[in-house]
Amino acid sequence: MNEAVALVVLVIVFALVFDFTNGFHDTANAMATPIATGALKPRTAVAIAAVLNLIGAFLSTEVAKTISGGLLTEGEGASVSAGIVFAGLIGAIVWNLTTWYLGLPSSSSHALFGGLVGAAIVGAGFGAVDYGVLLGKVIIPAVLAPFTAALVAFAATRAAYAITRRQNEPDGRRVFRVGQIFSSSLVALAHGTNDAQKTMGVITLTLVAAGLQPAGSRPELWVVVACALAIALGTYSGGWRIIKTLGTGLTAVKPAQGFAAEVSTAATILSSSTVGFALSTTHVASGSVIGSGLGRRRREVRWGTARRIVTGWLFTLPGAAVVGAIAALIAGLGVAGIVIDALLGVGFMVAVFLRARPERVDASSLEAEVAAAGAVVRKRRETRS
């Protein structure tokens, strides 16, 4: 019995670690573009995003009843044990840290789903996964999301530039930087209402499975608070590498364009969660940045970076699944296996952070880079006139 309780505690700890990586992986979705245009200072931007994620986590009344929306057979006669959830979480965390190290904006939900699917297949057999749901609710939406967002952002950017275009007079487009503060905040809030729920679902399911909480009940208050804090802390710590990729790697973002991209991201996510057709925040945000880059007159999108990002997306689900599967294999050894898994997981986290240190990307280096980019643009303009 003590071992079972220990496992539940371990799952909760790793679920919160995943929630943290989810937060710092996704700061970029809301804050990469306002940082890139100088609308917000990096530290201010991540602080705003953290607070709004915290609020968002409490706001949403939509309770995650299942971890995965029917992806795995859960509940009555469930084949998914705490050990499998644990292995799946390790897969998700390892994948999130890997893509963070590479500076790739990849979907945290895909990492979680992938990890759980891989672990479930090894731990409970192929029958534990509903492949129809996997295709219809995860894979196809992942393909549609960036195109949808790109189309919306393209149209919105076109409109913004067409309406404010002026001949030989100031166009006042700097005002869009003020708008960006609000539009990026909206994205952060929408993110909080979505993503913290997933971890609450994982923890609640584990508590139910362990008989510590009645089936079908809402997440306990302490679970909601813990998840909200974990995602907010993660957001505040800022996934600077990914912010750099999304803010400066895809296209040079101008205020009007950044505003259009953020409004498009928020509109797409809000309408998708209202309709109940879930789209990944990350896929939507990346699509918006590309669409807004295409919507400007002098279109410039670095397709090499876009290709790297899309490759990352393709590998996220299977990559996390493989890690989850390996972790589940090891967990199959029993108590010793779980301990080995936990040690390997922690070891990997430490290793990635140590490896990332020499080439650190943080708030101040990013700020310097944005300033330098601005200086280059100004110089180019001076030589032009």
Next chain:
Amino acid sequence: MTAIDWPAFLLVLVTALVSALVTVSLFAVGVRLLATPAPGIAVGDADGDDGEDDPTTPASTRPPSATAGAVVAFVVAAAVAVLGVALIIH
């Protein structure tokens, strides 16, 4: 369960497109109105860069109707955003 829910997806696409276009256009109208100087007053562009980095035109040269219109545009744009948030909270 296998098939994708196309009607739901189309609904998402149209809603997102319309709401984003309305919000961005409203805000852009506000920006455009703020950049409106009074007719006949030439606005200097000190650094000759087509005004891209200049502060907004001094308020004195802007007709009050333009200022009022801009405020209305910004407020309506914000109202659309608040409506969007209200939708997910419920």
